[in-house]
Amino acid sequence: MLAKEGSSHGCGSWIPHASGTSSAREMLEVRPGLYLGGAAAVAEPDHLKEAGISAVLTVDSEPGFKEGAGFEGLRSLFVPALDKPETDLLSHLDRCVAFISQARSEGRAVLVHCHAGISRSVAIVTAFLMKTDRLTFEKAYENLQTIKPEAKMNEGFEYQLKLYQAMGYEVDTSSAIYKQYRLQKVTEKYPLQNLPQELFAVDPTTISQGLKDEVLYKCRKCRRSLFRSSSILDHNEGSRPIAFAHKRMTPSFMLATGNQAQCTSYFIEPVQWMESTLLGVMDGQLLCPKCSAKLGSFNWYGEQCSCGRWITPAFQIHKNRVDEMKMLPVLGSQTRKL
Ligand SMILES: [Zn+2]
Ligand SMILES: [Zn+2]
Numbered sequence: 001m002l003a004k005e006g007s008s009h010g011c012g013s014w015i016p017h018a019s020g021t022s023s024a025r026e027m028l029e030v031r032p033g034l035y036l037g038g039a040a041a042v043a044e045p046d047h048l049k050e051a052g053i054s055a056v057l058t059v060d061s062e063p064g065f066k067e068g069a070g071f072e073g074l075r076s077l078f079v080p081a082l083d084k085p086e087t088d089l090l091s092h093l094d095r096c097v098a099f100i101s102q103a104r105s106e107g108r109a110v111l112v113h114c115h116a117g118i119s120r121s122v123a124i125v126t127a128f129l130m131k132t133d134r135l136t137f138e139k140a141y142e143n144l145q146t147i148k149p150e151a152k153m154n155e156g157f158e159y160q161l162k163l164y165q166a167m168g169y170e171v172d173t174s175s176a177i178y179k180q181y182r183l184q185k186v187t188e189k190y191p192l193q194n195l196p197q198e199l200f201a202v203d204p205t206t207i208s209q210g211l212k213d214e215v216l217y218k219c220r221k222c223r224r225s226l227f228r229s230s231s232i233l234d235h236n237e238g239s240r241p242i243a244f245a246h247k248r249m250t251p252s253f254m255l256a257t258g259n260q261a262q263c264t265s266y267f268i269e270p271v272q273w274m275e276s277t278l279l280g281v282m283d284g285q286l287l288c289p290k291c292s293a294k295l296g297s298f299n300w301y302g303e304q305c306s307c308g309r310w311i312t313p314a315f316q317i318h319k320n321r322v323d324e325m326k327m328l329p330v331l332g333s334q335t336r337k338l
Pocket of ligand 1: 235236237262263264305306307308309
């Protein structure tokens with residue numbers, strides 16, 4: 001479906017070599033019909049038209065085109081983003097990749113640009129190559145740097161693209177990987193005056209219907225429902241001495257499947273009943289909202305699991321303070337002790 005693009009906008013090699021227009025000097029064709037560039041590439045919309053580009057993805061602090069600029073038939077997408085490691089590109093990747101794919105499938109040539117054409121646009125195009133060519137982050141980035149040696153995304157974007165790979169080239173907002181990433185983003189804004197509501201898992205006492213195969217965790221002392229198995233953020237077991245040296249989480253840690261026999265705590269996402277406890281303080285105890293039994297602790301800067309792994313931020317519940325109850329899907333909220 002991409003086969004016919006080449007003929008619609010001329011031979012791919014003339015763009016990087018031409019020197020007649022500013023846009024030509026600022027654009028590089030990295031795949032047939034896929035261009036990478038900086039702000040100068042969109043300075044003269046007519047030049048885009050001449051180059052056969054009819055779709056533009058701007059990932060910059062400002063839109064690529066002023067109000068009313070551009071030209072008839074031009075399709076554009078603007079993703080506001082600063083070139084900083086803490087900028088969240090991950091949440092926009094699906095939208096960006098879909099925009100590029102859609103445009104190309106219609107035979108449009110696409111320009112992805114940021115300000116300098118070095119970091120933000122490179123990250124987006126790398127994600128696109130990863131997904132369409134099923135490449136690892138390293139391979140896709142290397143491939144792009146071969147074509148554009150000065151391409152250099154910041155380390156925050158590198159990290160996010162590794163998470164993108166770990167999620168299978170699609171941002172799964174219900175995955176432990178994404179939840180942990182989102183929690184880290186919130187932590188960067190510490191001190192926290194308020195927390196976005198979507199950060200919290202719904203209190204299991206407010207939902208009557210259980211999902212199939214879900215396990216419910218209840219306070220051992222008073223039986224209050226505390227969290228569901230879908231809130232557990234799994235991690236690979238650390239080995240104590242090494243784990244001490246690596247406080248920062250790596251994506252491999254997040255691809256957790258290993259047995260966690262050594263772990264004496266569950267690390268979970270925040271649940272609604274924790275909200276008032278978590279605000280305005282860096283760390284503290286987590287108490288049962290009904291009987292005030294001590295369940296565990298939290299720390300926005302992270303805590304170490306008994307297996308040695310650091311988890312940031314950390315909301316941990318000691319396994320011996322809760323009981324696992326299997327949800328019975330037919331009977332809704334009824335549970336059976338495991
Ligand atoms: Zn552990
Ligand atoms: Zn309790």
